[in-house]
Amino acid sequence: MKKKIALLQMDVAVGDVNRNYNHVEELINTAAKEQPDIMVLPETWNTGFYPTNQLPTEADKDGERTQTILSQLAHKHNVNIVGGSVATLREGKVYNTSYIINREGHIISQYDKIHSFTPAKEDKFFQGGEHTHRFFLDDIPCSSVTCYDIRFPEIIRTTTLQGVDLFFVPAQWPTMRQRHWEILNTARAIENQMFLCAVNACGYIGKVKCAGNSLLLDPWGDELLHLGDTEEIAIGTIDLSVTEEIRRKINVFRDRKPNMYHLD
């Protein structure tokens, strides 16, 4: 089975929420011309990743605006959307939330970023999530985490042990640690033998440059797409038979010895 994936590497305007909603709509309408099966957005594309006291007023109340727009666009273009993440306000708390929408425009999964990026004080302004998630897009088992979460391989293994062929990582990752971005995403794809689509934002968060360099990786860790550092829509095709092939040749899931993974 082959699928076309569109990576929407967006230049997010920090704090300019209306502009960002309008711009996401433009990007999705543009990408739709190529008729991809799945579109993927970056992290906190509504507010920018800039934890401040402004967040409760800027965040999307109950995620309603985001869900409405993404559902309408998914249905209109007959495309699955991995909605990156947005700042949402729920019961007085701000979350870093991903919505997953299928071709019919239904919200089929929701994930709140679990690991807050403490160096940027994300933990002071966002409530961390408590659940991993797994969902199906066109019958493909998928999962996602958000940005800093990729530094924690255990969380990804937890879902991949249930069977995951395609993994998404929306992010706003800075250029100063671009090497980590590339290596960590590549390692997660190789060790879990799955396709991995990591979509980063670009542009600036204050003085900090966002790396862009979004990636579409195959289960061997090879790059199907590696974007630059400016705003771009790129489309790549994944062939899911590659997953079966690598798992047949090097069967790490069968060869794991979890009973040994402890210190006596």
Ligand SMILES: O=C(O)CCC(=O)C(=O)O
């Ligand atoms: O882990 C990193 O180096 C960057 C993480 C980050 O920027 C985030 O989680 O938003």
